[in-house]
Amino acid sequence: MATYAFLLDLARCIGCQACVVACKTGNELPLGTKYITISERTQGTFPNLQGGFQNHRCYHCTDASCVAVCPTGALFKEDGLTRMDRAKCSGCTYCVDACPFGVPVMVDGISTKCDACTAVVKAGGQPWCVKTCPSHALMYGERDQILAEAQARVESIKARYPNAQVYGEKEAGGLGVVVVLPDSPEVVDLPVDPQPKLLVTGWQKAVQPLTLGLTSLSVIVTGIAAVIARRNHMQELKTLHQAETAGSEKAGEE
Amino acid sequence: MSTQVQTAPPRKILRYRVAPRINHAVLATSFILLLITGLILLWSPVSFLAAGGRSGVLHRLGAVLFMLVPILYLIDDRRGAKELLWDSFHYDKDDVAWLKHILQYFMGRTANMPPQGRLNAGQKFHHASVVIVSAFIVVSGLVLWFAKGSLGADGLAMTATVHDISMLILTVLLVGHLYFTFVYKALPGMTTGYIPEEEARLEHSKWVDSLPDEAPYKVNE
Amino acid sequence: MARVELQITRRNFLKTAFAGGGGMALAGREIGRAVANGLTKLGTPPAWFHQGEIKTTYNYCDMCPWKCGIVVQTVGDRVRKIDGNPLDPKSRGMLCARGQGGVSFVYDPDRLRAPMVRTGERGAGKFQEITWNDAFDQIAEKLQAVAAQYGPESVAILGHTTGDFWFTDYFAQAWGTPNAGKPSATLCTSPRDEAALLTTGVAIGGHEPMDWDAMRCIVLMGSHIGEDTRNTVMQDFMNAWGNGAKVIVIDPRFSSAAAKADYWLPIKPGTDTALLLAWINVLIAENLYNREYVEQWTEGFEQLAAHVQEFTPEWAAAITELDPELIRTTARVIAEAAPAAAIMPGRHTTWYGNDTQRMRAAYIINTLAGAWGNEGGLYFNKSPYLEAYPHPPFAITGSAGGCSAEPGAETAELPAGPSGKIRADGARTKFLRGATAIQELIEPMITGEPYPIKALIVYGVNLLNSIPNPERTLEALKKLDLVVVIDVLPQEHVAWADYVLPEASYLERYDELSAVAYKTPFIQVREPAIAPMYDTKPxxxxxRELGMRVGLEKYFAWETIEEYLNTRLMSIGSNLEKMHEAKGVVIQKGKPYLADFNGASPFGTPSGKIQLFSDELAVAKLGGLPEYEPTAEPPEGYFRLTYGRQPVHTFAKTQNTPVLNEITPENEVWINEDVANGLGIRHGDRVWLENEAGTRTGPVKVKSTQRIRPDLVFLAHGFGSVAPGLSRANGKGASDARLMSQYKLDPISGGAGMRINFVRLVKEA
Structure with a gap:
């Protein structure tokens, strides 16, 4: 099955915020909620400057920590993207803490992040941000093609940006947002190695089944034992009663 | 001359006064509430019940009640609390012998068990475990409640793991607790406060002997 | 439809689940979910496009004056989404942040809801509601009183944004006042258009004719694409950049565009002409210009060559504070790419009062590069064919115009109104040419010279935040007999109206057709997506209502707007229905290149040649060739105030739009980090800005950054409104307009040079 991905070309992004507002209006996000945050980056001192923008959003990790820690299955992977069933969210905020990119935020007690425009894409459209991007910094499509496009774009901007690189090919199992970086990831505050921690994934994968398993086991074992043990105890009480009765009779006889 | 006792009408022994019964009820209620609202997060077929965070609110309510128990003891049964704690952490040679035969006791046989005081060694061990593990679950729970934002992914996973494993131990202890209550028909002690003397003697002969031979400790049925 | 369907699905599902024993577990889960959803009211509603039948209407955006073609989707009676029209040559299916925020603009709860008449002092903002009928009866009576006493020319009509045509053009001409003005001319584009008319005889028009697709070198002079978020320009610029075109940015600030540049020239403000003259010097001295093109299409080259001989890169370096080698290198980069190279004409070019000459210098470079009419350079715009509505002859001809300047050459006579008066803005005396100088219409309101202006109709112009010297504007407002304000929002100047007429927004009305002069000329239609909200009217x-009451019935012979539009569309064999079927836009063939003219001259100068040396300016003693004219330096402790755009707001219009306000609720004052540190001011501090006259605005957040030269501060325009009716924008940030206590009139174009104000930062008390 094909997996899908976004292309985010930060060399091209000109910081116009069109994607931010298109996302808000297309998804009818309430005031105070946004899935994309654009921030200006500057390196160097006047007049020897370099600059650009970070276009911060859900990176749709293949090995998604948020999915790993989500207790209710509200966050899940589908088509290579990290989708969300808001109705299932318990508001536990584990995803907020587990995300290596600091993406999900709590709004009205519900975890909130980009769901890759699930409804739009399923209705045959393009994600709102991609559809409106005037600088062609965003694309959406099958991940293989997006990755190839990203690599081609990096090659084409090497003359302007010698440190240009693709980010997200392998990171966190491969990102669903393949980023064309003009410079090193740190410049736009992206973690160099956003791999999910064993403890984070292990918690859901090991500790929780263990908990359930051992609890169930103890219930089963004691359930069976209880029948026998109770009978034994009743037998013991009966014996005791008989002894007592026998004793009283004996005493009565005396 | 034991015949005197035997000819007397059957008696009941005061097992739990009102205060510990209230405290136990609060503890039991809060724990069940915590357990249900906690377990639904782990069992995905019912995890939708957690949607919207209502179960989270109930869980916090349960947590407050749970943490109230020691305070209740301080207020309504300071001596009992002291006694309970002291007993739970002190084991004599009868206790050790008792623990050696625990499997018999587990299977409902008390005949060859060494004589026990107010708490048998199993109960002591149970109480001690509850106290220690509760400390872990309360601390990890408070951290998850109030300091989650500053934990980071690793800290969160670690704290949640501590919380989960503590929950696992307490749940297994609860299963055992319910098991013995069922096997030894011990529920009346918590509901009425009294248990039949003959059953008390089976398990806590040292304690029954130490009780004054008068109301309210020993009453006729 | 979709919602009903979902409900049926669920009910059926439950029924089946209960019927089959095997389904019990599932049913239980389903019930549990329903209970949980009911409890928490969290059921995620289906996406809006699944909530019912979608009605699509075509429109052109009004969130800025650029007019991108849009597709508006409405479900029920609510507009849900606006997207770029994929067929529209300007939007091509995309939109900027502001265009995307249109829905939020329309549903801004702060909108004006009913016509109102003033009850308190003018400016106090006290009003009471009035019927439309009464409002128009009273306004008509007062207009006629002014006309009777002073003549119809004493009514000034100012307009902006996409519906202004009805007032500044149609009503003004029918009524007979030459004093109709738009800020888009002398507060914005006049210098670049007058320079173009003087040099090539072809106005730049609304859309800078950059032939982006084939461009190899782009020079931006103060144009800050990316902060100025005109959709098409961003698309074209980034595509050209992606195609490897060299980008040269002249800007004292490291703008978003400068960050994309191959060469950034952090020029000293006010010295651009020196740089341009040095570039001309290099192009000629190093023989890098297009000799063939110059010989065929220009006149005055010898004079130019002699003129620039002394303007070496070294000479310019001392003035501009740029490296002379960088000046040489960039000139060569332009020459190498020529003719696929051009200095972008830009829009807001009213900077220092000598702006037409600066623009002429830029156009001379474009000429030496052979850019005009060559592929990859600057194409020729063509207006679409579309007949005007067949109205009787107007009382005065010559409309206010938009960005393209009218009435043209000095030799053309200025049209006079019915009582024989020409414009009151000082055209031909204070300045040589150009469209109505909106800022010069304020003075006659105060002084009565050359004749009094006694009544003012303002359509969509944010008077106090667009016209410099707002204190003078306030003084003028107090002296008028009648002030009528038409707007969608309770902007700052609305408080000064006698009558407030609330307009239906662009999604609620038909409007005049948008005929766009472009490489491929095209016509856009505006269809209402919903009925006018509240008691608003188009x-x-x-x-028309006003016209009918002041004896102008003959000009408003059409009963409905549909009739008017269909009459116009008939000339291109279309009508509203066909326009809808064509998805809102009709594209015609252009004539973009020299080759399309078959040897004839496309240049509109008297000689048909590009005037490197301007005879007209020489005769008027305004300089046949551009010269560098120094501008005043900021006094000790003061910084030059520059201003511009940031991405999500248009002028002072959209700051209150909820979704846009959320992204950028206030502006920041940019200051060089090292300078700020010296002043003990930190990034994020709040300061007041105070100009030399002591006028203050703020408090405003400090953006302490390496991205700006030490001798200036920068402020995004349009913030700092004092308008209590704007619940989100009121008092947020600082107003650049308030700090413009002075401006310098460009003697050629009538443009108001506004970058001559100096401010200091005062720490918040």
Whole structure:
């Protein structure tokens, strides 16, 4: 099955915020909620400057920590993207803490992040941000093609940006947002190695089944034992009663 | 001359006064509430019940009640609390012998068990475990409640793991607790406060002997 | 439809689940979910496009004056989404942040809801509601009183944004006042258009004719694409950049565009002409210009060559504070790419009062590069064929115009009104040419010279935040007999109206057709997506109602707007229905290149040649060739105030739009980090800005950054409104307009040079 991905070309992004507002209006996000945050980056001192923008959003990790820690299955992977069933969210905020990119935020007690425009894409459209991007910094499509496009774009901007690189090919199992970086990831505050921690994934994968398993086991074992043990105890009480009765009779006889 | 006792009408022994019964009820209620609202997060077929965070609110309510128990003891049964704690952490040679035969006791046989005081060694061990593990679950729970934002992914996973494993131990202890209550028909002690003397003697002969031979400790049925 | 369907699905599902024993577990889960959803009211509603039948209407955006073609999707009676029209040559299916925020603009709860008449002092903002009928009766009576006493020319009409045609053009001409003005001319584009008319005889028009697709070198002079978020320009610029075109940015600030540049020239403000003259010097001295093109299409080259001989890169370096080698290198980069190279004409070019000459210098470079009419350079715009509505002859001809300047050459006579008066803005005396100088219409309101202006109709112009010297504007407002304000929002100047007429927004009305002069000329239609909200009315209706009451019935012979539009569309064999079927836009063939003219001259100068040396300016003693004219330096402790755009707001219009306000609720004052540190001011501090006259605005957040030269501060325009009716924008940030206590009139174009104000930062008390 094909997996899908976004292309985010930060060399091209000109910081116009069109994607931010298109996302808000297309998804009818309430005031105070946004899935994309654009921030200006500057390196160097006047007049020897370099600059650009970070276009911060859900990176749709293949090995998604948020999915790993989500207790209710509200966050899940589908088509290579990290989708969300808001109705299932318990508001536990584990995803907020587990995300290596600091993406999900709590709004009205519900975890909130980009769901890759699930409804739009399923209705045959393009994600709102991609559809409106005037600088062609965003694309959406099958991940293989997006990755190839990203690599081609990096090659084409090497003359302007010698440190240009693709980010997200392998990171966190491969990102669903393949980023064309003009410079090193740190410049736009992206973690160099956003791999999910064993403890984070292990918690859901090991500790929780263990908990359930051992609890169930103890219930089963004691359930069976209880029948026998109770009978034994009743037998013991009966014996005791008989002894007592026998004793009283004996005493009565005396 | 034991015949005197035997000819007397059957008696009941005061097992739990009102205060510990209230405290136990609060503890039991809060724990069940915590357990249900906690377990639904782990069992995905019912995890939708957690949607919207209502179960989270109930869980916090349960947590407050749970943490109230020691305070209740301080207020309504300071001596009992002291006694309970002291007993739970002190084991004599009868206790050790008792623990050696625990499997018999587990299977409902008390005949060859060494004589026990107010708490048998199993109960002591149970109480001690509850106290220690509760400390872990309360601390990890408070951290998850109030300091989650500053934990980071690793800290969160670690704290949640501590919380989960503590929950696992307490749940297994609860299963055992319910098991013995069922096997030894011990529920009346918590509901009425009294248990039949003959059953008390089976398990806590040292304690029954130490009780004054008068109301309210020993009453006729 | 979709919602009903979902409900049925669920009910059926439950029924089946209960019927089959095997389904019990599932049913239980389903019930549990329903209970949980009911409890928490969290059921995620289906996406809006699944909530019912979608009605699509075509429109052109009004969130800025660029007019991108849009597709508006409405479900029920609510507009849900606006997207770029994929067929529209300007939007091509995309939109900027502001265009995307249109829905939020329309549903801004702060909108004006009913016509109102003033009850308190003018400016106090006290009003009471009035019927439309009464409002128009009273306004008509007062307009006629002014006309009777002073003549119809004493009514000034100012307009901006996409519906202004009905007032500044149609009503003004029918009524007979030459004093109709738009800020888009002398507060914005006049210098670049007058320079173009003087040099090539072809106005730049609304859309800078950059032939982006084939461009190899782009020079931006103060144009800050990316902060100025005109959709098409961003698309074209980034595509050209992606195609490897060299980008040269002249800007004292490291703008978003400068960050994309191959060469950034952090020029000293006010010295651009020196740089341009040095570039001309290099192009000629190093023989890098297009000799063939110059010989065929220009006149005055010898004079130019002699003129620039002394303007070496070294000479310019001392003035501009740029490296002379960088000046040489960039000139060569332009020459190498020529003719696929051009200095972008830009829009807001009213900077220092000598702006037409600066623009002429830029156009001379474009000429030496052979850019005009060559592929990859600057194409020729063509207006679409579309007949005007067949109205009787107007009382005065010559409309206010938009960005393209009218009435043209000095030799053309200025049109006079019915009582024989020409414009009151000082055209031909204070300045040589150009469209109505909106800022010069304020003075006659105060002084009565050359004749009094006694009544003012303002359509969509944010008077106090667009016209410099707002204190003078306030003084003028107090002296008028009648002030009528038509707007969608309770902007700052609305408080000064006698009558407030609330307009239906662009999604609620038909409007005049948008005929766009472009490489491929095209016509856009505006269809209402929803009925006018509250008690609001479209501008065309207001103009007509007013016209009918002041004896102008013959100009408003059409009963409905549909009739008016269909009459016009008939000339291109279309009508509203066909326009809808064509998805809102009709594209015609252009004539973009020299080759399309078959040897004839496309240049509109008297000689048909590009005037490197301007005879007209020489005769008027305004300089046949551009010269560098120094501008005043900021006094000790003061910084030059520059201003511009940031991405999500248009002028002072959209700051209150909820979704846009959320992204950028206030502006920041940019200051060089090292300078700020010296002043003990930190990034994020709040300061007041105070100009030399002691006028203050703020408090405003400090953006302490390496991205700006030490001798200036920068402020995004349009913030700092004092308008209590704007619940989100009121008092947020600082107003650049308030700090413009002075401006310098460009003697050629009538443009108001506004970058001559100096401010200091005062720490918040």
């Amino acid at each position: 501008g065309w209706w207001m103009a």
